[in-house]
Amino acid sequence: MTPFRGKLRIRHLEIVLMVADQGSLSKAASQLHMTQSGLSRAIAEIEECVDGRLFERSAKGMVCTPLGLAMCRHASILLSDFGKAEADLAAVARGELGSLTVGCFAMFSGWPLADAVRGFRGAHPQVALTIQMGTHERLIEDLDSGSLDVLISRYTSSLDPLIYRSISLLDDSVVLTCSIGHPLAASTDPKLADCARYPWLTALPGGRIRRELDDMWRRHSLAPPAMIGALSLEFGMAMLSSGEGNYVWMLPGGVAAALQARGALCVLPVDLQLATFPLAAIWRRDRSSTRQVRAFIAALARVVKEGQAA
Template sequence: MPAPSADLSLLLRVRPRQLMLLALLDTQRNLGRAAAAMNISQPAATKLLLQLEDALDERLFERLARGMEPTAYGEVLIRYAKRVLTDFGGAREEMQALRSGLHGALRIGSVPGAVPELLTPALIEYRRRHPQVAVSVVVETSDVMLAQLGRGDVDLMLGRLTDGHSAEEFSCIPLLDELQVVVVGAGHPVLERASVTLEDMAQWSWVLQPPGSPQRVRFEAALREAGIHARLNITETASTIVTTALLEASDMAAVMPASLAAHYARLGVLRVLPLELPVRVPPVCLITRVDRALAPVAIHFRRLLAGEA
């Protein structure tokens, strides 16, 4: 829907340098440092900010003795400024890709558990069909990835909606629902036992995802439901590489999606314990932003991914 004429008139008064200044002020919280980062004088930066505040008829920053703090209005416009700058950077990447003979850039986010069964086969086929697309993949937990998707740092993601995010913001298509399992290194002493329980494993150190991740929340709930209240010795990381390295080199344990655990078991790196883990997490979804249309390169990957699933 076209923007009202009043908004268009106001938008014409907003300059890219002002948006850049807002983004820098959000990180620097100091007008002098922000001006230096833009290679302009502090009076020039002050003028840019005052002109923007005058155009919007709102105070965007509070001038304090030791810096500047955004007002509620400033925080709204800072988010807009960052989206504009991120979108422009993405457009420049696609233009550079076209100049170098490619046909665009695709930025994918994924939780570790989606890599073996969803991302890998879809990405291999996508690269076969579209070898001229520049593809980058970021692997993180769902909460971190949703923030990146919201900022426009990735085009789409494989993960789960977490608390504070709703279907009004994101489109979520379920693709993979799988069990969580307990894994240890191939030489772990517990493998010598005929049977093992969750209570047995409480004595060992654990590698777990950071607090707030769906897997961690449900694992801790499972411990409480099993009557296990012992304080676990926990190392926190969202990195699968760190997790597997720690399991290989120690007697620690971890929780993994079944497909990811099976991948490392085939490589002889880890072993899955014959332990029924009462941990169910929501299915891995293909998540995109509702308010932002996908570029053609992302649309083709979404179709292929849904087909693979």
């Protein structure tokens, strides 16, 4: 056994991540319920294990060295693996067949995710299932750290195919929607200029879609409408149903079609001509897809296929 394997402990990994996160020995010691001198001794012990400095003092506090950054990256992955192992073992001890943690970009959390979860649970009731919602960028970080088994999101051009595997589920565009009682809902041929007279619920500022919207307004010589950036189905539905402000809402086409079929909103026949990427199931190439992952992707694919046929 090497000195590294023989001496490095889970507690050491937690210490490194806490100091890196807090940037201060006193704050990290408080969070870890340690004395500052005890924490300093622990860091020295860890640095002896890895044979190098992990932190340097600066005007901004404790800053990671390149070795420290690498240590944090591996510590995050290792702790996620320990957490995953703990969840799997606890599930088996309860008589279940392991665990599955699925991340989902927030705008797909209703359709197709909720429908897929119902189908998966019906066929695999003994799998402990956890769902995490969030932004694409944050969920990719969680996938990289190992806290997610699979991610349901758009497969964007920024994802390296040498690092990530994927199964494409749906190619659809971004569409514009409004409430059933909105003035635009009664129009058979609304124009972009008509839609620009009302406030919009859109993607978050600074992202690709907002930049494409800015280009769109310039191409059409239109003043941009008031826009609220939000990635929440619950918030969007609340804004539409309030009847105040007459908002229009940008949504993925498949999500919008499912909500329109339920009578929740109206899809406007306006071509925004925005670049889109396919909805996909994404996982890391360095982590094998488990039987639970494959079964969940199959359930999701069935829901998408049924939605397209409807």
